[in-house]
């Protein structure tokens with residue numbers, strides 16, 4: 001199968017790099033996004049998100065005429081949908097996936113679909129979302145046939161091929177990672193494989209749509225459960241006066257043990273979200289997966305209780321000082337090391353809470369940003385050196401700039417990332 005024009009719907013953290021990857025192989029790509037500002041930025045050859053090396057790929061793709069963005073879908077041979085799947089707002093169970101963006105994206109491309117087209121859902125989705133997307137398109141285009149009713153002979157091919165790239169390494173991982181191809185029929189999978197082979201150097205492994213949906217959720221849940229195990233160990237070790245990082249290092253020397261690292265909680269838009277999609281599909285059965293989410297979501301509260309404990313201890317050791325004399329420094333705000341992304345960050349959540357409850361000075365050291373978010377009004381963004389002079393130091397993110405710091409033994413330190421106690 002050959003693809004002259006590919007359309008990518010949703011030009012965010014996944015859609016834009018994917019569009020640029022196709023365009024870099026000299027295929028005509030039409031990017032579609034509802035955000036006019038993002039569209040204008042891309043058409044100038046610039047980018048509206050932070051991802052290493054993406055700017056250069058987009059600049060070249062636009063300059064060479066292979067990538068163009070628009071707000072209105074146009075005819076193409078393949079459509080990739082890469083829109084968000086957040087939680088439903090206001091639902092009784094507020095961890096239910098909201099397919100509204102997938103619904104509106106699939107309905108927006110339906111009028112331009114033609115016989116032979118391929119539609120791929122890349123968005124992380126609950127099991128059954130691809131079938132639902134195909135049903136929305138079929139309803140909008142009764143003149144075309146779809147796999148759910150016409151099997152391998154359908155006019156339109158539909159597949160789920162989840163993205164699995166790591167933010168910060170998207171350009172490399174998009175090309176090198178293996179890809180799970182979940183066609184609604186074997187013909188749909190064949191078409192999707194030929195599409196991805198345009199730039200994917202990893203293997204395209206064929207399955208079906210439901211398994212591919214579950215596979216993506218499973219990958220992120222596996223990581224979440226493993227981190228929850230590490231976080232639980234860190235709390236147990238704190239109680240038993242054991243260095244958890246040394247413990248994990250030792251345990252991981254066993255050839256069949258591989259424990260991840262504890263931290264202040266799990267952030268980002270994937271690991272802290274996707275496991276809930278499994279829980280909401282099978283609440284009675286997904287006990288461990290749901291518990292892991294709760295363990296990880298509770299970790300910031302534990303860090304706050306440690307802060308209160310250390311503040312109390314500091315005041316006991318320094319009886320001449322009042323609470324308002326105590327300066328607290330939060331090292332790191334991003335959701336993980338060496339990025340500037342503060343969304344869904346447990347570090348930010350903790351800094352905000354400390355800022356709201358602490359009567360003294362709160363300073364923040366975050367080398368990857370130049371301005372604090374408004375939610376931290378009253379805090380000061382400061383340098384590593386100034387942060388190091390605080391009375392209480394809380395390490396929240398393991399940024400490379402923090403690795404070799406040496407807080408004084410007289411300072412109170414809460415090291416949630418094992419930066420300085422290793």
Ligand code: SAJ
Pocket residue numbers: 124163164165166167219220223227260261262263264265266267268269270271335336337
């Ligand atoms: N974290 C820990 N301890 C660890 C590892 C991570 O506390 O040992 C925390 C991080 O600090 C961060 C959170 O977990 O707050 C998530 O970070 P991450 O690096 O584990 O993952 P993401 O969210 O950046 O990307 C994940 C990746 N999934 C897996 O590794 C299974 C990525 O491949 C997916 O494509 C991405 O989710 C996604 O889009 O779903």
